[in-house]
Structure formats: structure tokens, C-alpha cells
Amino acid sequence: MVSPQVFYRVGLTLLIGIHCTNVAMSIKCYMCIVGHDAPDLDNHPCVTNVTSMPTEECDGAMASCYVEKFVLSKHLQKFLRGCKDEKCEDYCQENHGTKDCRSCCQTDYCNIGNKGMTSPRLDHITLGFCISGITLLQTLR
Numbered sequence: 042m043v044s045p046q047v048f049y050r051v052g053l054t055l056l057i058g059i060h061c062t063n064v065a066m067s068i069k070c071y072m073c074i075v076g077h078d079a080p081d082l083d084n085h086p087c088v089t090n091v092t093s094m095p096t097e098e099c100d101g102a103m104a105s106c107y108v109e110k111f112v113l114s115k116h117l118q119k120f121l122r123g124c125k126d127e128k129c130e131d132y133c134q135e136n137h138g139t140k141d142c143r144s145c146c147q148t149d150y151c152n153i154g155n156k157g158m159t160s161p162r163l164d165h166i167t168l169g170f171c172i173s174g175i176t177l178l179q180t181l182r
Contacts, residue, residue, distance in 0.1 A: 070106035070124040072097040099124030106152035112140040
């Protein structure tokens with residue numbers, strides 16, 4: 042007969058394994074690109090109503106959603122949402138009246154901000170959960 046402790050260990054291993062595997066799989070992101078030639082760019086749905094935009098799936102261990110905007114002389118020139126399959130880093134650069142900002146995040150549909158540098162970063166919380174779970178499993182042996 043199998044002891045309850047073995048059932049507990051197996052169940053916990055499966056739960057942690059499934060959750061931590063999902064971290065490295067794929068994420069879904071809102072996707073749109075709108076430029077200065079769009080009428081009333083500041084009120085375009087890509088900027089103001091992200092849930093009406095199409096979505097895309099981003100694959101790979103480094104997959105991230107992003108929001109990026111380009112501003113010239115305080116006027117929005119280009120606005121982008123999408124996914125990157127390579128490492129994505131937050132940044133905001135200002136130079137001679139131009140501003141280029143990008144925010145990155147790693148959870149489904151997290152690229153909802155419209156200002157750049159506003160999206161949540163939950164990947165560190167998830168990584169902490171995975172490490173804690175693995176450590177717990179080691180102590181149960």
C-alpha cells in the first residue's frame with residue numbers, strides 16, 4: 042500500500058512541474074502598430090482600447106509582450122504592441138525632443154498599458170514560486 046506522504050509528494054511534484062513548465066512555454070499578447078499618419082492617433086483603439094485589438098502567441102523561453110511608443114515634440118508618432126521572442130528590456134530614452142519608451146512583461150495579455158514602462162512584471166514572482174516548490178520537494182525526501 043502506498044503511504045499518504047508518497048501521494049502528497051507526487052501531487053506536489055505534478056503541480057509544480059505543470060506550473061513551472063507553463064512559465065517557459067508561450068504567452069499571448071495584444072498586437073497592433075499605428076503610426077503618425079493615422080487620424081487622431083492619441084485616441085486610436087491601439088492606444089485606448091487594447092482589448093479590441095488582435096492577439097498573437099509568443100513562443101520561446103525568452104518570450105515577452107511589449108508596449109512601445111515614439112514621441113516627437115510631445116506628439117505621439119508611433120505606437121506598438123506585440124510580442125518579442127528574444128529578450129525584451131524596459132527602457133525610456135529622451136534625446137533632442139524625441140522620446141522612445143518600451144515596457145516588457147511576461148504574462149498573457151499583460152501589454153495593456155498605453156504610456157510605456159507601465160506593464161506588470163510577474164515573472165519574478167513565478168520564478169520564486171517554482172524555486173520554493175522545488176526546495177520544499179527536496180525537504181520532503
